[in-house]
Amino acid sequence: MNIHDLIRELHEPSTSKIVLLVADGLGGLPIEPGGKTELESARTPSLDACVREGVCGLSIPVLHGITPGSGPGHLALFGYDPLQYRIGRGILEALGIHFQVGPRDVAARGNFCTVDDTGVITDRRAGRPTTERCVAMCRKLQQIRIPGTEIFVEPVREHRFVVVFRADNLGDAVNDTDPQQTGHKPLEAKGNDDHSRATAQVASRFIAEAARVLKSDFPTNMVTLRGFARYPKIETMQDVYGLRPVAIAIYPMYKGLARLVGMEVADAGATLSDQVETLRRLWDKYDFFFLHYKYTDSTGEDGNFAAKVEMIERLDAEVPKIRALNPDVLVVTGDHSTPSKLRSHSWHPVPTLLWSKSCRSDPVTEFGESYCLRGGLGQFHAMYLLPMALANAGRLGKYGA
């Protein structure tokens, strides 16, 4: 049985409130075996207080051994099987610049590149132009018109941009035109089915026009497109979970991911303090609040153990303000691990705490990877966290008589 069908059948009206606080890349590793992780090293009195009354565990974002990107990691936390719901690169890039993708859109990631007189690529990134130049070149591309299709071109940074084709019945089974190496001409875009052939045709015309308008703009005199992706069809959290959800995030990609599953997106401010203030302001209007905290991930990616510890401590300092709002359920977790030792996302399970008045608390007294191993939630797939939160919020009825 499809779990969404099950939950749709079981969810019940309630005035209870759930807060999902996602510390991006929360999980870590000790520098040396037997040492403490970033989270274990951090002084986290407020989180520890939640841990003592709550229940802990380790969440597996996708599958054992699989390192998730931000898309799959968040989809799982929103209660969607990340192996069933896939978000293409083009859509994620569009979300990342706050472009509001819609159901008729196919988005692709674009690269400015350099070609010689014969059309052969000599630099796949056009010598990494400045973002200013990227903006200027995108302005040129925005003049391209193709009858029957709306085209949006938006700069990302350096050589990167996003192009969105909007029309009825566009497919996304289209190959990348980037040949992945210099010394070759860009590949022709081809579609795998009728709808995708329509997209490929539009893309080919766009690329031909781009070559024309960029002709004198060496080294940014050509483009390649990759990661063609349609707006994914995803049931909303309202429909599946019966929630009125809102995202309180700062970075565009996480707002975009939240919008994909039907969350409203709040104007969150610029700091975690602003986000918590936004939470307070919106408290009466919603019943599910997704707070996204980026800096546990970015410090991990930088390989800066001490900075990640500090970012966790700053997060901890905001927890009492969240508790003061008296949520029925508070979940604190990450979308994946980002150990500063590895300087990247990783496959390691993610420390997770769930606090509610009806949880079965466990012997864990501090928040940390090795402590969570002894937690009452055990090791579980992240996509089950939201059903558990709903249950703890009194929002799920009995299955079967």
Next chain:
Amino acid sequence: MNIHDLIRELHEPSTSKIVLLVADGLGGLPIEPGGKTELESARTPSLDACVREGVCGLSIPVLHGITPGSGPGHLALFGYDPLQYRIGRGILEALGIHFQVGPRDVAARGNFCTVDDTGVITDRRAGRPTTERCVAMCRKLQQIRIPGTEIFVEPVREHRFVVVFRADNLGDAVNDTDPQQTGHKPLEAKGNDDHSRATAQVASRFIAEAARVLKSDFPTNMVTLRGFARYPKIETMQDVYGLRPVAIAIYPMYKGLARLVGMEVADAGATLSDQVETLRRLWDKYDFFFLHYKYTDSTGEDGNFAAKVEMIERLDAEVPKIRALNPDVLVVTGDHSTPSKLRSHSWHPVPTLLWSKSCRSDPVTEFGESYCLRGGLGQFHAMYLLPMALANAGRLGKYGA
């Protein structure tokens, strides 16, 4: 989503090396509740050293409560869902005598039996003949010719032999001809589909010819066939996991199982010491090494607790030589449990350790069933062990952006 499709998408080239050391039937039971298991009783300083730096857990070969045979147990460790990939009895018997089954083969297990003048079976095992007689009788059966089909008959031991039919388009949906009780004639072989009917026809002719050539060889004067099985179509580990794998095993069945998933099979010698020397010799040629150690299982099957303890200690003594090769990932586990208390395979989860530089170590300091309960891998399905090993070896890219 199919996990093999996922892994195929994610694996990345690497020069890292993975050693999978399988102590057959490793898991055990204490003689008395509250006592120690074989593994917990053994002095294992080298394995314990791996445990302290590595991560432990308990693997479930198939499903909770399911006792696996050697086939499913090993398939799971090779990263194949043992419920999806099934290896028929005929193929396993053929592998067990080192017969190299191929894609056009249907193999069946044969029994010599005794029939009376009316063709009714009076002894299903022909009085358990000596293996010498089995060999002699098989020699007679090897003279049988059926146009269009190659036939191979190989002795196993006592009343048991293997027959392999080789031709294009042979199916294996054929019933056993053994009626499972005396007082009945052998059943007629019938096929469930066109290809299997072709096999049934060949098998019936073979049985009729066997009755003729064995006519004067009472009590081994007839044969029954069962477990008709085709060579299973299994994607190779090269294809799915991007590995160059080699099996360093002594017993034919394990070499055969390894060959089924595309491993090369080394000339391993006769002892564990020889196997480790083979490992050293082949170190530069492969990147995945499956070492199979039989004696933890055979002593368990014998019900000899002390001998199993001793075999574990002998295994431990070889571990430093493996560590000295500096593998990136070392996994030590079993394909199932074989508690000497039960004298048989069992369903109990299998103690497992994974050592790598990027694993998240846990508080476990000794190798053993009850210690592994507190391990960072938790309890997991054995088929996820290989993806975890790949992740730890830096061989899996990120899923999704």
